[in-house]
Amino acid sequence: MFAFILRRLIQAVIVMVAVAFISFMLFQYVGDPVTFLLGQDATPDQIAELRKALGLDQPFFVQFWHFLLNAAQGEFGISLRQGAKVSSLIAERFPATFELAMVAAVLALVIGVPMGVYAALKRGTFMSQMFMTLSLLGVSLPTFLIGILLILIFSVHLGWFPSFGRGTTTQLGFWSTGLLSAKGWHHIILPAITLAIFQLTLIMRLVRAEMLEVLRTDYIKFAKARGLTNRTIYFGHALKNTLVPVMTITGLQLGGLIAFAIITETVFQWPGMGLLFIQAVTFADIPVMAAYLCLIALIFVVINLIVDLLYFVVDPRLRVEKSGGH
Numbered sequence: 001m002f003a004f005i006l007r008r009l010i011q012a013v014i015v016m017v018a019v020a021f022i023s024f025m026l027f028q029y030v031g032d033p034v035t036f037l038l039g040q041d042a043t044p045d046q047i048a049e050l051r052k053a054l055g056l057d058q059p060f061f062v063q064f065w066h067f068l069l070n071a072a073q074g075e076f077g078i079s080l081r082q083g084a085k086v087s088s089l090i091a092e093r094f095p096a097t098f099e100l101a102m103v104a105a106v107l108a109l110v111i112g113v114p115m116g117v118y119a120a121l122k123r124g125t126f127m128s129q130m131f132m133t134l135s136l137l138g139v140s141l142p143t144f145l146i147g148i149l150l151i152l153i154f155s156v157h158l159g160w161f162p163s164f165g166r167g168t169t170t171q172l173g174f175w176s177t178g179l180l181s182a183k184g185w186h187h188i189i190l191p192a193i194t195l196a197i198f199q200l201t202l203i204m205r206l207v208r209a210e211m212l213e214v215l216r217t218d219y220i221k222f223a224k225a226r227g228l229t230n231r232t233i234y235f236g237h238a239l240k241n242t243l244v245p246v247m248t249i250t251g252l253q254l255g256g257l258i259a260f261a262i263i264t265e266t267v268f269q270w271p272g273m274g275l276l277f278i279q280a281v282t283f284a285d286i287p288v289m290a291a292y293l294c295l296i297a298l299i300f301v302v303i304n305l306i307v308d309l310l311y312f313v314v315d316p317r318l319r320v321e322k323s324g325g326h
Helices: 001-028 034-037 044-054 060-072 086-121 128-140 143-157 182-215 218-225 230-259 262-267 273-282 286-312 316-322
Strands: 170-172 173-179
Touching: 001 060, 034 230, 086 128, 086 173, 086 262, 086 273, 086 286, 128 170, 128 173, 128 182, 143 182, 143 262, 182 230, 182 262, 218 230, 230 286, 262 273, 273 286
Parallel strands: none
Antiparallel strands: 170 173
């Protein structure tokens, strides 16, 4: 286990250094930060003085080393658009995105897994066919269209939910949360459903496919021959083995929810990192873009490491193989 974790950590460091290098190249080839900060009317002396202050007059690899050291401490400089520290902007927006992604992930799992199991066990029934039809719609419809339709129905016509904003938030130290108030939950429902629909349908179809595959294996047939109850066979044996590939997809999708909540946050004007990134791209705010890229890469690396460790908990065959058993 220790060797496995060590290998994964080394791989994670290599990935993060590669992503940091790509982020650093943004500073080199996507505009000149000195020009953004001083404007077109700056004198050569002002430009030279600021380049020296920012360390841009040093060799390429020296600049990259300093960038790595600062990135490891969570520092990416000053936002060219807002004039504030990028780390402060990210820290301010991250809780909103994280809470939205977690609520959407819980919705996708709590609804998607039971629907997938039902569609597999009750294959051919009317409800099973209905679930499969709905899943096709969920996979096919673009996220922005789903969000607009939900706003049109539940905000404009019915007036049940607000169409934008995060609602009332509570400050818990450095973390701001909207999940401790009724208004916060009221605001998060529509964007969470919008973000969860694609993940929900993907998980449902994956669980159904894996469940059908597991039910055809020999050990399930042997369990039926032994006279075990359907409940024990389906939920004690089949579902547990179905969850191994589902964990991989779910872990990646959780990272995707955080990374690609951009469209949902834009539609609902949700004050998260996605909206911040869109604004950064619009104004060529390179430090914010670089910080966002590094943070998302770190989230994916951490989630993949956690999923790999969970394999040892769910699938005992991996523990036997790693320990040299047969």
